[in-house]
Amino acid sequence: MRFELITSPIRLAEVAASWPAEPVLAIDTEFVFERTYYPQLGLIQVAGRRGIWLLDPLALGDLAPLAAALRAAPLRTLHAAQGDLHALACAGVELTEPLLDTQIAAALAGLGGGFSYQRLVAALLGIELGKHATRSDWLARPLSEPQLAYAAEDVGHLVAVSAELQAGLERSGRLSWALEESACLLATVEDPGPEEAWRRVGGLDQLPPAARAAGRALAAWREREAARRDLPRRWVLSDDALLRVARLDPEAAGVPATIEGVPPRQLARDGPVWVELLRQANAADEVPPPALRLEPRDKQTIDRLARLVRQRAAELALPAELLAPRRLLTALVRFRREGRSDLPAGLRGWREEVIGRDLAALLD
Structure with missing residues (x-):
């Protein structure tokens, strides 16, 4: 798989000039996060129809131009994006909507939850990928040829995977669900303080x-x-x-x-x-109140809600944990205990029509 290693800000500006014309940019990262508070970026991979570019953040230094270039594309796609989004944000590269996480998209397409990138490429494209460089030292320089080849392969098929999933989701009317659910990941990288x-x-x-x-x-x-x-x-x-x-x-x-x-x-x-x-x-004058403790009858109510979720998930060929995880059911019960008639944020949007209103009706 052919790629270009980018170590110069000038060369980055040259290749990034073509990115707004790409219908979708695939993005991946390699970072180290075991011994630090902040993830340490070792490599940023970008792929489009025109090529695969491996960006060396240690050589490039200021990544602000990269952030602007990535946001210029009509759509950004990543796989299991949360860690990548956090690592990029900590380096000053904050992505924006529209965003498509192919792991979320695969689940909403009925392929199952928690699909690894390797499994998804095999299922949709019939290509078997190796994992030999997964645990490499991505901060070492120079990066080895096997590391670079792995990194290129790790992003090189993502555009095709994304296209396959988008086509299927458009046919089923679920593409808006996938984009909405993927966009929620952007909020998770915000520092709450x-x-x-x-x-x-x-x-x-x-x-x-x-x-x-x-x-x-x-x-x-x-x-x-x-x-x-x-x-x-x-x-x-x-x-x-x-x-x-x-x-x-x-x-x-x-x-x-x-x-x-x-x-x-x-x-x-x-x-x-x-x-x-x-x-x-x-x-201190004020002591923070504890969270409202659930009573045994509340847990029975949550179990009843979970049965409806499992039934609806089976009808839609979706993982129940994606449709409405138990934490959202617990939040809904807490809302009613507190006298609130609205839905928790996680049960709004696409979930409100698919399952949220029916869950609320069970409690009313």
């Missing part, structure tokens, strides 16, 4: 009021610290350790001698900060 970081910590919302407030403050501190030091959140403070710290008595004298899951050196360095956060949270 440190003050919302507590939502990532399982079990925090079930703590007693004072500990809950402390846990939220600790989660915000961890988010800022992880970003500042460019480290994974769990390396700064694990969820389990965060919950243990949140339960500490803010009126106790000083920093505890030990906290399970916290190395002594870290406790000596960060412990005084945590104790101060606990004291501030304890002194």
